[in-house]
Amino acid sequence: MIKSNKTEQCNYLIRLATDRIDHSFPCNQDQQLIFFTPGEEISTQPDFLKGHGTYVDQQGILRASVAGPLEKVNKLISVKPYKTRYQGEIGDVVIGRITEVQRKRWKVDTNAKLDSALLLSSVNLPGGELRRRSVEDEQSMRRYLQEGDLICAEVQSIFADGSLSLHTRVLKYGKLSQGIMLKVSPALIKRQKTHFHNLTNGACLILGNNGYVWIGANFTDVDRSDGGFTQDLSRVRQENREVCARLRNCILGLAKSNILLSDTSVTYAYEESMKYNIRELLQPEVQLDVALLTHQRLVL
Amino acid sequence: MESEFDINQGGLRADGRRPLELRRIRMRLGVFTQADGSAYVEQGKTKILATVYGPHQPRGKAISSSTKDVKGIVNCQYSSAVFSFGAAERKKKPRGDRKSQEASQQLRHAMEAIINLELFARSQIDIFVEILQMDGSEFCVAVNAATLALIDAGISIKDYAIGCSITVSDSLLGEDDDGQCTEILDANWVEECCPSVTLSIVALPKVVDETETKSSVILTHGSGQRLHLSKLEPLRIKALQGCKDIRTIIDEAVKNHLEIFSIATALDK
Structure with a gap:
């Protein structure tokens, strides 16, 4: 029994644990895994x-040492767990948060086993200068990125201990300004050619391979010529905020039902969700409905 | 002296089980979204939550020791909720007392033995076990819950670490020849309170099964009271059988749990 206490200001939903909704739904597969x-x-x-x-x-x-389906490539046998920390691969787009500023490098939390490193020599300095990094640059590192800042970067190489080295040498990478970051399982991100998407509703979506998803609120193209260290802190309009919030709720709903996230699935879910208002999207029944409709459109 | 579980009710125990019968085991994986892995296990009325965070960059105290280490660090916390005792008494401290510190240590040893630590060089794995309700064999259930949480977190382990307890009544010790079964498996709180010896073992049942060696499979022994050495081996064998049974039950639950993810792979192809 769902009790909802509806007043003009608030809309609480209180339910018993036994009334929990099962977000998984069966899919008819050809071969049993x-x-x-x-x-x-x-x-x-x-x-x-x-x-x-x-x-x-x-x-x-x-x-086997983990639980999951078997993958066989010629003679190489591996078992892939569904839920795990991010295992980096070179060329992946990741989203991370700066945890530490060290000499010549930033430490970035990227949902991997160890913090990743962003070397001072692998970022573009403001002004697009290409030169050796001097002591002055080391001293002003905190001006560019400080603890808590969100960045988008690419995996450049993997160190011997398994930690990742990132770079932001391309102008599309860099500091993220206004928007929402979501954490989902890295296994739910579909590997694609591009992980940067400008959706038709105007928002920009970055699906990081490490399971961090960024919904950007800047609906206008920003000038990134200054190395991507400036933040656009202009006011975001109400309708743009609503688009971001709706996207967030859609993505969380898809993740709950274990549907792979790509620009197509997110767009479908966004379109299917239009019959509900944003707040309703937090209800488990509605999330499941949107996920089912999205899944149907995906298999067509 | 007659004890509660004395075999006089048609060979059944106070709660209606046969001597070597387990209680009902129910479990759920992935109960929390915040943690990397989590599990909830009920064995009879013993209810335990386990969560795993990591492997992640070592933070806090572990930071200095970790820099040179080639193996990962395992951090365990074993705590029982203040309300976990049944009878109207409250525990003063949920953790930090001798008993739970010892349990944390033993849990850490058990987990270190199953995790392939060389894969997690210089990182840290945190395992938190919270006992919500005590009804006997808590430590063993805690080990099972922690193992499930590790599996849910996708951490590479050699095998399930399965805990199982076996209890021998004092009054029946030494009366082995009367043909009756004197040991009981998976004792509940009432049975543990009787004058008896409880032996908790943690084993890797699969490996035991196929190698049949006597060494290095039992990870922790715990026994509150004294037990004659000659009794140990038969008890161990019976408890190992219990471990194997528990493994079968848990393994099936894990496979069922994996089904919910199959939709992700179905669309991938």
Whole structure:
């Protein structure tokens, strides 16, 4: 039983835990996926290569070490968990938050096992100068980016210990100004050619490969010639804010139902959500409805 | 002396179970969205929540020791809610007392043994276990819950670490020859309170099953009272059987849980 206390100012929804909505829905698949769980034997044959999510025990038996479906590429066997920290790959677009300013580098939280590094030498300095970084640049690092700032960057390389090195050498990367950041599982981001999308409703969407999603509120093209360190802090209009809020609720709803996020799925969900108002999109039934409608349009 | 679980009710225990029968186990994975992994486990009336954060950059105290380490750090916190005792008494401190500190240590040892720590060099994994309701065998259920939370977080582990407790009544010790089964598996609170010895073991059942070796599979032993050494081996074997049963139940639940994600992969192709 749902109790809703509706007054003019507030609209609370209180429900019992037993009335929880199950956000997952079945999908008819052609082939049944085979899941492996930790410790389960995959193969005793020695002629397989062990990939991620597997290990070989003392008897030489290949076993799974995480829970998920099996992936086989020729002789390489790997088990891929659905929910995990971000495993970086070179060329990925990521969104991160600065956690620390060090000498010659910033430390960035990118949802990976270790904080990523953004070297001073791999950013564009304001004014587009290309030169060796001097001591003065090191001293003024905090002027460009300080703790808590959100950035968008690309993975440049992976260090020996598995941490990532980022760069913002292209003008589309850099500091993010006004908008909403969401965290979803990295597995839910669909790998595509481009992760920057200017949606038809005017908002700009960045689906970071690390599971961080950015909904930008700047609806006008910004001049990024100054290395992307300036923030556009002009006032965002009410209708633009509403578009951002609606997008946020749609994306969270899709993520709850484990639908892959891409520009298509987000646009579909946005369109399907128009029959509800933004606040209603937080209700589990509505989220499930939007997710179902989106899924239907996606499989067509 | 007659104890509560004395086998006189047609071979059944006070709660109607057979001596080597487990309580009902129910679980849910991914109960929190904030944490990297989480699990809720009910074993009878023992209810436990476990959450895992990480692997992430070490913060706070661990920072100095971690820089040289090639292996990851595991951090465990075992705490019981102040309301977790049944009978109208409240626990003064949820954590920090000797008993829960010892349990944290043992939990950490168990988790360090199953996690492939070399994959998580210089990072830290935090495991928090909260006991919401105590009804016997808490530590064992806590281990199961922590294992499930690790699986939910996608952290690479060798096998499930499964905890199972076995209890021997004092009055029945040494009367092995009368043909009756004197040990009970997965004791509840009432049975644990009787004069008895409880042995908690944590094992990797799959590996035990297939290698049949006697060494290095049991991760922690815990026994409140004294137990004659000659009794240990038969108890261990019975408890290991319990571990295997629990593993089967948990494994099935994990596979069911994975089904909800299949939609993501279905559209990917």
